[in-house]
Amino acid sequence: MAGMDYKIPTVMSSEELMEKAFHRASKIYKNGTNPLDTRKKTALAKVTASGDIVVTALQGYVERFPRMDKMDDFFPQLVDIVIGIDRYKKALGAVNWCAMKAEKLKNDTLKDIRRTKDPEIIEATRRGFYGRLNSYVDRISDDLLFLQDAKNKFRKLPAVDPNTPTVVVAGFPNVGKSNLVTVMSTAEPEIAPYPFTTKGIIVGHIEDDWRKYQIVDTPGLLDREFEKRNDIEKQAVLALRYLTDVILFVIDPSETCGFHRDVQEKLLANIQESFEGVTIIVAESKCDVMKTGDGRLYFSAQTGENMDALMDAVRTEMRAVFRRKALEAETEVE
Numbered sequence: 085m086a087g088m089d090y091k092i093p094t095v096m097s098s099e100e101l102m103e104k105a106f107h108r109a110s111k112i113y114k115n116g117t118n119p120l121d122t123r124k125k126t127a128l129a130k131v132t133a134s135g136d137i138v139v140t141a142l143q144g145y146v147e148r149f150p151r152m153d154k155m156d157d158f159f160p161q162l163v164d165i166v167i168g169i170d171r172y173k174k175a176l177g178a179v180n181w182c183a184m185k186a187e188k189l190k191n192d193t194l195k196d197i198r199r200t201k202d203p204e205i206i207e208a209t210r211r212g213f214y215g216r217l218n219s220y221v222d223r224i225s226d227d228l229l230f231l232q233d234a235k236n237k238f239r240k241l242p243a244v245d246p247n248t249p250t251v252v253v254a255g256f257p258n259v260g261k262s263n264l265v266t267v268m269s270t271a272e273p274e275i276a277p278y279p280f281t282t283k284g285i286i287v288g289h290i291e292d293d294w295r296k297y298q299i300v301d302t303p304g305l306l307d308r309e310f311e312k313r314n315d316i317e318k319q320a321v322l323a324l325r326y327l328t329d330v331i332l333f334v335i336d337p338s339e340t341c342g343f344h345r346d347v348q349e350k351l352l353a354n355i356q357e358s359f360e361g362v363t364i365i366v367a368e369s370k371c372d373v374m375k376t377g378d379g380r381l382y383f384s385a386q387t388g389e390n391m392d393a394l395m396d397a398v399r400t401e402m403r404a405v406f407r408r409k410a411l412e413a414e415t416e417v418e
């Protein structure tokens with residue numbers, strides 16, 4: 085799924101960019117009224133073309149990469165975890181710096197070439213220009229690589245609509261969250277028999293007659309303090325903090341996930357405390373392996389056993405959210 089609407093360009097490496105600039109320049113030849121004039125016109129055209137290629141490409145990156153600030157909101161916080169906003173801003177700043185330097189270098193060089201009548205100086209000035217242009221671009225090679233990587237990461241970020249009622253699925257790693265989300269919705273997260281299979285936030289959709297809900301699959305959470313969490317877990321916390329209308333908390337009583345029941349229960353208690361007032365549906369997974377008989381909802385995403393009851397419980401809560409949101413939107417001051 086496309087993460088964002090931004091049309092982020094592909095970012096060339098410093099080598100690719102210089103290769104493109106030199107290649108374009110190498111093809112240029114201008115006819116003048118005499119040999120000196122020919123040489124001058126050709127040099128001017130080569131400098132202009134290669135300089136413009138660099139400047140236009142770099143300015144394009146600065147303009148088309150999204151502005152990001154570390155605001156107290158889901159998307160910027162997610163970008164900060166996945167990409168790193170400080171490093172991102174530094175990269176865009178460096179690219180902007182290089183574009184300005186290249187533009188000034190080009191203009192200074194054109195002036196120098198126009199001023200001289202010495203063919204040797206024309207050639208030396210042009211070569212000097214290439215060398216300095218190359219060294220400016222070389223200095224931002226790490227930033228360009230960073231931005232290309234950031235572009236790929238932006239594309240993979242989930243497309244979350246803050247206005248659609250959302251159920252966030254949470255629980256320990258490996259308890260069967262992704263399998264459940266696959267059965268319940270359009271999402272197709274990876275399912276595998278080891279913890280932290282899900283490394284980011286994945287959004288699926290559930291249709292309920294004419295209504296539509298989002299279901300968010302999250303990475304597994306261990307029972308520990310936020311600051312001690314890894315970047316994968318932190319994304320789950322962000323989803324809970326910013327996207328949740330309803331939490332669907334999955335416990336694996338069979339412990340085939342590799343974690344004891346009591347640590348899972350501790351995490352649940354923790355979440356109940358942190359999200360007071362939020363509806364939390366607690367459901368026990370893998371009932372094909374084990375049923376506790378403790379009166380909680382249970383299900384097996386594998387065999388489908390009791391999935392209807394779970395879906396009913398989720399739909400009931402989500403309809404309530406849907407009504408509340410519709411009412412809020414209707415009574416908002418215009």
Ligand SMILES: Nc1nc2c(ncn2[C@@H]2O[C@H](COP(=O)(O)OP(=O)(O)OP(=O)(O)O)[C@@H](O)[C@H]2O)c(=O)[nH]1
Binds near residue numbers: 280302
């Ligand atoms: N027996 C049984 N196994 C299941 C069921 N649901 C999932 N599993 C297995 O449990 C393992 C983990 O499933 P996932 O859906 O990837 O678990 P997860 O909670 O998303 O795991 P992380 O993304 O790592 O947090 C896989 O080996 C699944 O095949 C189930 O209903 N019954």
Ligand SMILES: [Mg+2]
Binds near residue numbers: 262
């Ligand atoms: Mg998963």
